Amino acid sequence: MNEVTLSYRKPRLVRIKARNEEAFARAVAKRQLTVLLESEVSRIDEDAVVLTVPSGSLLLPNTYVFICIGGEPPLDLLKQAGARFP
Numbered sequence: 063m064n065e066v067t068l069s070y071r072k073p074r075l076v077r078i079k080a081r082n083e084e085a086f087a088r089a090v091a092k093r094q095l096t097v098l099l100e101s102e103v104s105r106i107d108e109d110a111v112v113l114t115v116p117s118g119s120l121l122l123p124n125t126y127v128f129i130c131i132g133g134e135p136p137l138d139l140l141k142q143a144g145a146r147f148p
Contacts, residue, residue: 066094067122069101069113103136106143 078086089095098115105112106127113120129140137147 065096067096067098069098069103069111071100071102073100103139106139 075083075086086095090097098113098120101113101115101120103111104114104119109123109125111122111124111127113122127143141147
């Protein structure tokens, strides 16, 4: 079974549609999704991600990372992780 973790910088989800919020809440309730609010990606390694959370740092082992960025993409972080941009 896959483990999925969502790192989100704000204390709650914003601009989420009602139907998505309901599906999101169901996934969390069924433990299909772990949500880390008020967290920020500080480093992406080959097999782990380091998050900054209110209590300090958190290391999450990973196989894949999907980056959904908003208006201000973390370009330096992405370049350090090996992402290339045209």
